[in-house]
Amino acid sequence: MIRIKQSSPMHTIQDIGRFGFASQGVAHAGPMDSIAACWANWILGNPVNRPFIEIGGGGLVAEFTKSANVAIAGAWGDFTLDEQPLIGPGCYPVNAGTVLKIGRLSSGLFTYFAVEGGFDMEPFLGSVATCQRDGLGGVDGLGNALAAGDELSHETSQLKPLRLIPRRYLDSYKVPLICDLIMRNSDHFDSIAIDRFFNQSYTVAKEQNRMGYRLEGQTSISARSARYSIPIPLGGVQIPPAGQPIVLMRDHGSLGGYPIIGTLTRRSLSLLAQRSAGGVASFRPIKRDEATTEFLKYQKFFGDFR
Amino acid sequence: MRLDCAVNFKERIEWISEDTLEIRLGDPVAPETLSFVEMISHWIDLEKPEWLIDHCYGFGILSLVVHPALIKESRLIDLLTNAVSRSLSGSGPSDLHVIEIPVCYAPEFGWDLQLISETTELPVDQIIELHCSRDYRVLATGFVPGFGYLGETDPRIHLPRRDTPRTRIPRGSVAISENQTVIYPRETPGGWNIIGRMPGSIVSVTRDSINAKFVMGRLVRFKSISMDEFQAIGVLDDPD
Secondary structure, eight states: OEEEEEOOTTEEEEOSOOOSOGGGTOOOOOOSSHHHHHHHHHHHTOOTTSOEEEEESEEEEEEESSOEEEEEEESOEEEEETTEEOOSSEEEEEOTTOEEEEEEEOSOSEEEEEETTOOBOOOBTTBOOOBTTTTBBSSSSBSOOOOTTOEEBOOOOOOOOOEEOOGGGOOOSSSOEEEEEEEOOOSSOOHHHHHHHHTSOEEEEEEEOSSEEEEEOSSOOOOOOOSSOEEOOTTEEEOOTTOOOEEEOTTOOSEEOSOEEEEEOHHHHHHHHTOOTTOEEEEEEOOHHHHHHHHHHHHHHHSOOO | OOOOSSOOHHHHEEEOSSSEEEEEOSOTTOHHHHHHHHHHHHHHHHHOOTTEEEEEEETTEEEEEEOTTTOOHHHHHHHHHHHHHHHTSOOOOOOOOEEEEEEEOOTTTOTTHHHHHHHHTOOHHHHHHHHHSSOEEEEEEOSSTTOEEEEOOOGGGOOOOOSSOEEEEOTTEEEEETTEEEEOSSSEEEOSEEEEEOSSOSEEEOSSOEEESOOTTOEEEEEEEOHHHHHHHHHHOOOO
């Protein structure tokens, strides 16, 4: 097993998410950057839905009590195995007694830590994904984050040689991001609002969490308010009356009452999730067919992708 | 029950992301729309189609998360059309049992009552009376586990959501917005106008199921209680 020596409230157990209970208001949860999370399981040869740890911000120390093949993928920083620096996202063989240190993440907000076979955990409503908002999943099943002292069991593995994720598949999370947006037919926005939305750049605000990211632009945009709450999609971009967008992330509620201008592609959503406050993003429209083609490539490659 | 048998699902479908589509089912508060939702939900529960990942309904719109590689839109339209036309004949009666929810409208809990009173030019007592004066139907469930949207409230207390949502609303808070009223089952962010708080809880979740008091179509009534009564019930309440 692994023993958590140091942790933070942004470190949570996740899997691909909790599906099938949205009509009762249960959030899907799952990884903020699903591309990086899928890589972590993929490089180990795991099915994509095996439980892993999402490390937000960094600052995790864990000790292995038995040997394991370990994958780290996503944002990078000062990471070591027994004080030996890791050289990049990929899969590393680890002996019993080794200590893994994930320092502060400097290139993005989230990194993913998986072991061969996955962490052995009991699902709640079909998933181990931690959702603090719903009080579901995680080590205790109650939606709590990982904490120092937690112990996670996993199978013993034959050690495999070190293997890195090919560089061409790795994204930079530091550059200004252009998000692909699938437009929604809506009578809440006039052409002036839509022009303004696509023709300005936004910065990620401090109010960002697993439910949503607030963005701030120079000019606010106006939307005719909605009378009813309707189902809201992952990656949906809400425009509340204040006129600054909120992008819906993995722990978002199933219904919402603010008008939605469109939905980010899953790839753009993963990349946006990695941006911390001050990160720069803008939007461009994309056809749904093009977006689906890209999405299906990920699904085919990883076995599943959501 | 009268329903438009020639439902043209093609015109009602819009893909809103790579794997999510919306079906517009009609007027959010019309009984016909609720029947549609019941038919399709019933069909989903029975068939459990492998291409369907999740579904969710809210105010006239049914949202489906699907495996886009496993289902073509034309096939989906056929399936939905069949599901609706087959169930047109046999639709059971709705649950007529009314749930009574005690609510304490004291200023400590009813954060926005004063503001609502100023906006509507109604005394606080009358706002409370209007809120308790009718039976409401659960028009939709969702947002968080246990959350139900009840309608319709008296037109005299209709008012919009707050411009910027609050980041924390306490568990049990009773709120209104537009023509609806809700209870927050646990602490979450939210943009509704808070008028009171109920003691105890309205939902319990086990390892593999959710047990919520608010079920689509059910009738609900509110009863005003004092702070003393609120505290007495709160102590007695079984967390489950």
